[in-house]
Amino acid sequence: MDTKIILLVEDNPDDEKLTLRALKKNNIQNEVAVARDGEEALDYLFGDTGAGGGKKRPLPVVVLLDIKLPKVDGLEILRRIRADSRTRLLPVVILTSSKEEQDLSKGYSLGANSYVRKPVDFTQFVEAVRQLGLYWLILNEPPPRSD
């Protein structure tokens, strides 16, 4: 139960690379799983490892979720996460460029734990990731696991 895995749901390969870089710059060594669209995210959370035996993956300790995703919308992913008893309490941080009020309120009403806007300035982004890492991986107590 020591492995604190971060699930990054991000379709933009540049943003993915930059986020990983930001995590590395902050010495966050945790394993980062990347889902590149909604379908992959759901598969990671609810599907099996594919290694045979129907073994379920351990749940991540936090999900960094982008809203604008192809195939299945980020907010829909959030809805499914909250709807399933296995992942109902899973901390979800919405990480997005959107400044629209409606995304903010929809995100929170669907049960997001946090809403962080991705700044254009990379230095600020690195700082934001540092704070996110510090909070969600170290300071915050994750909810009890159901497995």
Add this chain to the structure above:
Amino acid sequence: MATPIEPPAGSLEEKLATLDNVQRATLNILEDFDSEKQRLEEVQRASLNILEDFDAEKTRLEGVQRAAINILEDFDEEKKMLQGVQRATLNILEDFNAEKTLLEDSQRALLNILEDIDVEKAKVGTVNQQLEVANKELEAFSYSVSHDLRAPLRSIDGFSLALLEDYGNKLDKEGRDYLERVRGATQHMAQLIDDMLNLSRVTRSEMRHETVDLSAMVREIAEGLRKTQPEQQVEFITAENVTATGDERLLRVVMQNLLGNAWKYTGKHAQARIEFGVKDEGGKPVFYIRDDGAGFNIAYADKLFGVFQRLHRRGEFPGTGVGLATVQRIIHRHGGRVWAEAEVEKGATFYFTLSS
């Protein structure tokens, strides 16, 4: 007593006795005649009274007759008057008929106009619907644009910084300068996108009418500015209890822009003073924000509120030239005016009114 009178027979005494009787009878008859006469006189008097009464009655009846004749004459006059009224009424009825026909014509004309108005209204309704659709599309477009444009900007900035950090030592000063410029331009573009998005939102959003505490708003914004750059020495003088009627969010954008500008353009002065107040001009309140910073040349004042127009170089003071255009648009939506006075290096004062 119908016995014929014969000379009395007998002696003298007998004859005297008979004469006495005759005299007495005659006196009786005379008395009877007297009472009859009196009776007749009474009858006569009664008759005369009756005749007098009849006369009085006759006079009364004549009076009644005269009165009746007068009444008949009055009736006649009344009848003539009524006939006159009747004729006048008939005339009025004819006029009414004419008026009625005119009114019916007007009514028909009005109904036609109302039908036309209905058609126009339906057209306006359609146009309104189209505008709403266009607005929604614009909203969605702006949202997309802002979101989708930011992502590549983030990539440009991020990887430029990555280059600097990881390969900076392989670049000379010129090379590093180029990358810094790339980053700077990226930041600027991000700011432009945000400002333009705000500007378009200002025109499209619905306006609320509420009482806004401007003094409190100024204090909050000033606090926020202090937090971003605590090393800047600025004295804020805020008039107390200044309120206005308008849309709170939009007015906040105005104050953020004006105070942000005041803060920015006093940035190069060691000590600065920013003042917010309201003065009365002809019964209307005029709000102002005054700073003693860099100011500007009033000769260029007509460019002040133009979109993307700036009176300072980006090197001197950062900015996109959209802030004051946004301020002006909001003030105009409130039915007010905004203008400025300034002098180079002596500061600037921005005034605005809101419709009461």
